[in-house]
Amino acid sequence: MEDYKFLFKIVLVGNAGVGKTCLVRRFTQGLFPPGQGATIGVDFMIKTVEVEGEKIKLQIWDTAGQERFRSITQSYYRSAHALILVYDISCQPTFDCLPDWLREIQEYANSKVLKILVGNKTDRDDREIPTQIGEEFAKQHDMYFLETSAKEAENVERLFYEIAAELIGQARSKDGSSAAAAAAAQRQSEGSSIGLGSFSAKAAQSNCCGGLAGGGGGGSNGSNTSHTG
Amino acid sequence: MSDDLPDQFDLVVIGTGFIESCIAAAASRVGKSVLHLDHNEYYGDVWGSFTIDGLCDRLNKETGAHSTLRNCSYTWHSSEKEPEPEAMEVQGEQKWNRETMLAKSRRFSLDLCPRILYSSGELVQLLIKSNICRYAEFRAVDHVCMRHNGEIVSVPCSRSDVFNTKTLTIVEKRLLMKFLTACNDYGEDKCNEDSLAFRGRTFLEYLQAQRVTEKISSCVMQAIAMCGPNTSFEEGMQSTQRFLGSLGRYGNTPFLFPMYGCGELPQCFCRLCAVYGGIYCLKRTVDDIGLDENTKEFVLSSAGKTVRAKNVVSAPGYPPVSRDIEMKPHISRGLFVSASPLGNEELNKGGGGVNLLRLLDAESGREAILIQLSHYTGACPEGLYIFHLTTPAVSEDPASDLVAFTSQLFDPTGAEIIFSSYFTIATQSSRSTAGEHIYYTDAPTYELDYDAAIANARCIFGKLFADAEFLPRAPDPEEIVVDGEDPSALNEHSLPEDLRAQLKDMQQATQEMDIQD
Numbered sequence: 080m081e082d083y084k085f086l087f088k089i090v091l092v093g094n095a096g097v098g099k100t101c102l103v104r105r106f107t108q109g110l111f112p113p114g115q116g117a118t119i120g121v122d123f124m125i126k127t128v129e130v131e132g133e134k135i136k137l138q139i140w141d142t143a144g145q146e147r148f149r150s151i152t153q154s155y156y157r158s159a160h161a162l163i164l165v166y167d168i169s170c171q172p173t174f175d176c177l178p179d180w181l182r183e184i185q186e187y188a189n190s191k192v193l194k195i196l197v198g199n200k201t202d203r204d205d206r207e208i209p210t211q212i213g214e215e216f217a218k219q220h221d222m223y224f225l226e227t228s229a230k231e232a233e234n235v236e237r238l239f240y241e242i243a244a245e246l247i248g249q250a251r252s253k254d255g256s257s258a259a260a261a262a263a264a265q266r267q268s269e270g271s272s273i274g275l276g277s278f279s280a281k282a283a284q285s286n287c288c289g290g291l292a293g294g295g296g297g298g299s300n301g302s303n304t305s306h307t308g
Numbered sequence: 309m310s311d312d313l314p315d316q317f318d319l320v321v322i323g324t325g326f327i328e329s330c331i332a333a334a335a336s337r338v339g340k341s342v343l344h345l346d347h348n349e350y351y352g353d354v355w356g357s358f359t360i361d362g363l364c365d366r367l368n369k370e371t372g373a374h375s376t377l378r379n380c381s382y383t384w385h386s387s388e389k390e391p392e393p394e395a396m397e398v399q400g401e402q403k404w405n406r407e408t409m410l411a412k413s414r415r416f417s418l419d420l421c422p423r424i425l426y427s428s429g430e431l432v433q434l435l436i437k438s439n440i441c442r443y444a445e446f447r448a449v450d451h452v453c454m455r456h457n458g459e460i461v462s463v464p465c466s467r468s469d470v471f472n473t474k475t476l477t478i479v480e481k482r483l484l485m486k487f488l489t490a491c492n493d494y495g496e497d498k499c500n501e502d503s504l505a506f507r508g509r510t511f512l513e514y515l516q517a518q519r520v521t522e523k524i525s526s527c528v529m530q531a532i533a534m535c536g537p538n539t540s541f542e543e544g545m546q547s548t549q550r551f552l553g554s555l556g557r558y559g560n561t562p563f564l565f566p567m568y569g570c571g572e573l574p575q576c577f578c579r580l581c582a583v584y585g586g587i588y589c590l591k592r593t594v595d596d597i598g599l600d601e602n603t604k605e606f607v608l609s610s611a612g613k614t615v616r617a618k619n620v621v622s623a624p625g626y627p628p629v630s631r632d633i634e635m636k637p638h639i640s641r642g643l644f645v646s647a648s649p650l651g652n653e654e655l656n657k658g659g660g661g662v663n664l665l666r667l668l669d670a671e672s673g674r675e676a677i678l679i680q681l682s683h684y685t686g687a688c689p690e691g692l693y694i695f696h697l698t699t700p701a702v703s704e705d706p707a708s709d710l711v712a713f714t715s716q717l718f719d720p721t722g723a724e725i726i727f728s729s730y731f732t733i734a735t736q737s738s739r740s741t742a743g744e745h746i747y748y749t750d751a752p753t754y755e756l757d758y759d760a761a762i763a764n765a766r767c768i769f770g771k772l773f774a775d776a777e778f779l780p781r782a783p784d785p786e787e788i789v790v791d792g793e794d795p796s797a798l799n800e801h802s803l804p805e806d807l808r809a810q811l812k813d814m815q816q817a818t819q820e821m822d823i824q825d
Contacts (some may be wrong), residue, residue: 122583123785124440138785143582149311150588153353154443157568164322186414 083127083134087246088158089239092138092180093165094173095147098199102165104141106239130243133193134184137243138269149179150241153187161193161242168213168226169203194222197238202228313587316616317343318774320608322594322630323623324348326758327746327749329577330765330779331772332586332622333440338776342617344578347593349452351578353623354733354752357417357571357687360409363643366420374635375734376418376625377705382729390689402691404647404726408731409692417569417687418643421752422679422696424449424664425450425564427554431758432564435576438779443576445567447685448559450661453651454530455716456523459650460665463531465561476523487515491548503545511544512537530666534756536673564661565679566571568686569693571759580782597629606746619772622779624736630748635734637701639754642707644695645688645727650717652681660684660693669712674699676713677756679813692726700754706730747771 091099100121104110107124123140140159145151156162164180166173177196184194194218198208212228217224223241227234310392318340321332323729328344330350334809336342354376358366367380384406402408409416425431435441452464456475464473470481474747496504506514511533527537533548554562566572581683582588589610596609597620606617617644622629649656655663660682676699683690695717702709718725747768753760769778 122579122782125785143579144585145579145582146589147587148592150590151706152579153569154572154575155579157572158445179490 081159083136085133085247085250086136086138087160087243088138088140088154089161089163089242090159091144091183092142092151092227093163093197094167094176095144097167097170097173098166098229099163099165100141102163102197102199102227102235102238103141105229105232105235107139109232124171126239128240128243130247131239133247135243135247136263137239139239149183151183154308156184156188158265159188159192160246161195161198163195163238163242164215164222165197166208167200168198168210168279169200169205171207174208174213174216177216191240194220194247195238195242196222196224198226199229201226201233202231226247260298313343313589313615314341315614317341317618319343319619319621320345320606321621322615322626323348323749324351324355324574324578325623325749326574326577326752327761327765327768328621328623329581330381330762331576331749331769333577333584333768334765334779335437335773336584336586337782338579338583338773340773342539342581343617344581344586344588344650345591345592345610346593349591351590352571352574353625354420355421355571355574355714360416360418360466360645360727361413363395363416363418363729367731368543370422374625374627374631376623376635377731378635378734379637379704379730379732381603381707381731382727384727385725399784404692406726409645409726415689416645416694417685418694419570419572419640419687420731421570421639421695423570424677424679424756425566425760426550426757427557427559427564428561429554429757429759431573432763434762434779437781438580439782439784440576440580440779441713442784443579444572446558446663447567449561449563449565449664450657451655451663452531452561452563453653453655453663453789455663456525456526456663460655461709463527466555467683469560479544480521480524483518486525487518487520487528488548488552490518491545492552494545498788499567503541506541509534510537510542511539511541514541514544521576524721525717529556530559530668536668536675563579565681565685567795594626594629597746603782618747618764619747621768621772622750622753623749633748634737635751637704637732637735638751639733640699640701640703641705641731641733642697642706642714643708643727643729643731644718644725646693646695646718646724647691647726648724649682649693650695660689667713667716672712673687674702674712676710678713678717678735679705691751698754701732702731706732714752744783773809 091103092098101111103124104112107126122143123138124136125136125138127134127136129135137143138153142151142155147156162184164177164184166177196213198210213226214224224240225234227238231234317330319335319342321328324346324424331729332342332344335431343664346353349648361681364382366377367382371378371380423734435444437504452465453460454463457671460473462473463802464475464484465471470476470485473481476484517529520528526659528548528768532551533539533544535544535547536798551562571649592636594608594610598607599605600616606620608615608617620629624630624633624635627722650689651658651663655661661680662682662685663680665678667678669675676697679696681687681696683692688694697710697713699709710730733752735753736748749768750764758825766778
């Protein structure tokens, strides 16, 4: 069994072509796949990071192209701890769509989810949205804000590390005002979710199960909740 | 939004219900190009889950003779009575009525066609085998119940349940254990004389010959084997074994319910389809469909765009593609939201159980399935309970079909019921031959799990792509990340057949090594 103290689910949304997949791959693999189309067969990516001496596993989900015709499944937003809304700073329409995305987030995501607005592609010299405009929009809608370049690896690490740090803080405070804290608190109650993968005594006791992990996976994809060792 | 939709597909699937989504995922998974459309703005059609607002909207919609959903009605019950004092003991308890429920509309996931999953049933096995399980979470059903002497009681499922239950006497416990052990062993020793004698007779006769008490007989007939007086011995044995075979896997009972409702399940299949390149368009109607005689391809026009497809699969109720399918009532449904659960405290520990109850109407010999959901399934806010009642339709009036069962449970106009609704799920009146080579999926049939639905998806998939595997395992994301560019994950499709086979062998070998560790 892998050694980590927390597992957090992070989902990305935003228009097609703003660089969601590139952000994920830059962070998890250190790659920038140039001119890449829609990603086939890649579902979510995992990276374990260390923050404040704690090992944290980040599960980062991509839209699988369902954003192209605004048909993201509701279940995509389920049990996300953090949500990254991405636009392209060199493409006004991707910024103009943000209110639509917020409406969808409001409708489907947990109301306590941590929200981050990201203006990507700062390496481009044809910027259309000034930093300040993005910042103000984020402030108005109670979101964190960061500008990144997946191509130049600028602010990408920082983005995910800050999310991890924030989520840990929330999980520790356990005041119930955030998705992460709720997940942490829930683990102790009867309503906790655990992986169906392990047919363990623990599973039988708590009567509630997370994903049905596949045979031989060894619990690698099991629980959707944080894992206290 | 720019319409950069490709114009050529191996398969166009119309409707995002369970069976259609299953086929779309299976096709996409083996490398077929798939376009998946739905005229609704949500996933799942009649297999979907709805908010309270959404459900009312759906029930208000005009339904035609070709629609899968019909005879819809709903009522809000205003309670004049104040809640009873003992119900008030929880601090700051919310008072529930139409206004407070609508204010939390988003917290509801109300299924038109709720199901319960056997822990080692067809669907659970398929989800694990294909790795689609990573998109879903489940809640183990807390109690399997039966009605005995007018009361709802829990049926002991596991060995420890049998020993701990207060429902049965010690003698009854022994008899039940002995009986269940015999059922479990049946088939392993075919020469067992005791059971051979019952071939061709009814399961009830066999049960009675075991000299069980009336109470145990009810347990077995109502809740475990879930059969009737005329069920054959073999059939009863089979369903008992199915029940026993799903015990001890995830919870106290052999059953699971998907978190946030059954509407999550089609979405899981759609997600897999999309991950493998399937294209999704909700809110998109097909305006016209025709067959190009030269190329034998379908030509579909949708929103001013023409798309060509080698194959088309459609759900019933999606004109013009499925326009001539006659529909007849198949399932009568009742959906109730209440502020108090059914049964005693024992059945509703910690704020409400997720319970399954099979009801019988002695007079007509009909049955109904009741699923009680609490907030633990994520399907409603804390303090509310959903009762899903399902019975095979005998008329076009779902309320009158269900009255024999609702009267056993609650006063449908009583104070504790806040919302009630009735509707009919219709199905094809005759099995449509694949007209013009469009494959039509079945409407939801009356069943507890998804066995028939999966069989239907498998069958259509087999006709479309005879040699392809149905939903092989999708690699884990971690298999991709660990080695950076893991060929098994990223380029599996582009590999030639023999290399793929090699890769599979290697994966198998690695897995076996893991086990030895």
